[in-house]
Amino acid sequence: MECDPRRLTALIPSRTDPTDVPFVPPTLRLSLEQFRGIVAHCYDGLPNEACGVLAGPVEGAGEPTGDVTTIFPCTNTDASARTYTVDSRDLLRAMRDAESRGEELIGVWHSHTHTDAYPSDTDVRQAMEPNWIYAIVSLKQAEPILRAYRIRDGQTTEVDIDVADLA
Amino acid sequence: MAVEVKLPALLRGHADGASSVSADGATIGEVFADLTARHPGLAANLVGDDGNLHKFVNVYRNDDDIRYLEALDTKVADGDVISILPAVAGG
Numbered sequence: 001m002e003c004d005p006r007r008l009t010a011l012i013p014s015r016t017d018p019t020d021v022p023f024v025p026p027t028l029r030l031s032l033e034q035f036r037g038i039v040a041h042c043y044d045g046l047p048n049e050a051c052g053v054l055a056g057p058v059e060g061a062g063e064p065t066g067d068v069t070t071i072f073p074c075t076n077t078d079a080s081a082r083t084y085t086v087d088s089r090d091l092l093r094a095m096r097d098a099e100s101r102g103e104e105l106i107g108v109w110h111s112h113t114h115t116d117a118y119p120s121d122t123d124v125r126q127a128m129e130p131n132w133i134y135a136i137v138s139l140k141q142a143e144p145i146l147r148a149y150r151i152r153d154g155q156t157t158e159v160d161i162d163v164a165d166l167a
Numbered sequence: 168m169a170v171e172v173k174l175p176a177l178l179r180g181h182a183d184g185a186s187s188v189s190a191d192g193a194t195i196g197e198v199f200a201d202l203t204a205r206h207p208g209l210a211a212n213l214v215g216d217d218g219n220l221h222k223f224v225n226v227y228r229n230d231d232d233i234r235y236l237e238a239l240d241t242k243v244a245d246g247d248v249i250s251i252l253p254a255v256a257g258g
Contacts, residue, residue: 053255062176078256086255088225088232095252104176108255122258128223129177129253 025150026066027160028133034071035163039144041073042111042137051076051084051110055098062131064106084110107133114140117147119156127151133159168193170247177253181208196239225252
């Protein structure tokens with residue numbers, strides 16, 4: 001997908017509620033190319049939800065710095081417009097690749113084809129990794145919307161997103 | 168048989184923070200029994216109440232998903248790498 005970078009700022013709204021956060025999450029930092037790759041994979045997956053995982057460096061306690069070094073588009077084995085499951089073989093491959101560079105998987109993205117970029121009840125219930133960043137691309141509107149979250153113990157906190165080279 | 172077991176981040180807290188631990192056994196089930204004897208907190212995350220592999224984890228013996236082998240009865244050999252992966256899913 002080719003987007004004019006000047007138009008993309010509107011696609012990544014600032015956090016809706018920066019106050020009252022139960023924990024301080026990192027900022028998700030993507031290159032413009034990574035951002036485009038994430039969104040393109042979501043369009044490629046239509047009419048179904050698409051998913052992929054993010055790799056990057058982590059600090060001592062396993063906390064991601066928020067920098068993303070590699071995006072791994074994955075197969076949604078549910079092949080569904082309502083749910084996704086990352087193919088475990090894709091996950092294993094991505095995990096090994098990240099580990100070979102001394103990094104870890106730090107998050108996952110998936111698309112919402114007809115709803116907002118906010119975690120569904122299913123997303124919250126099935127969020128397993130407390131340190132991961134859960135990014136959601138909404139394809140509900142003509143323009144894609146990307147938002148990201150931490151999900152811990154059923155609590156959702158929005159994470160800031162910074163796309164490099166995005167004026 | 169001594170194998171290496173790689174743990175996902177969410178389980179490391181039950182294994183003193185280690186991302187990889189060694190364990191013994193002739194099958195995946197025995198390896199898990201050895202592992203959970205030393206790290207009891209892992210037990211509920213690996214095997215469900217029905218005695219089968221928990222549905223929220225995927226387990227690979229080297230490059231193979233054990234669900235398509237013999238599940239917990241899958242045999243292991245010295246030096247095998249057992250990877251435990253979270254089920255990454257949502258709606």
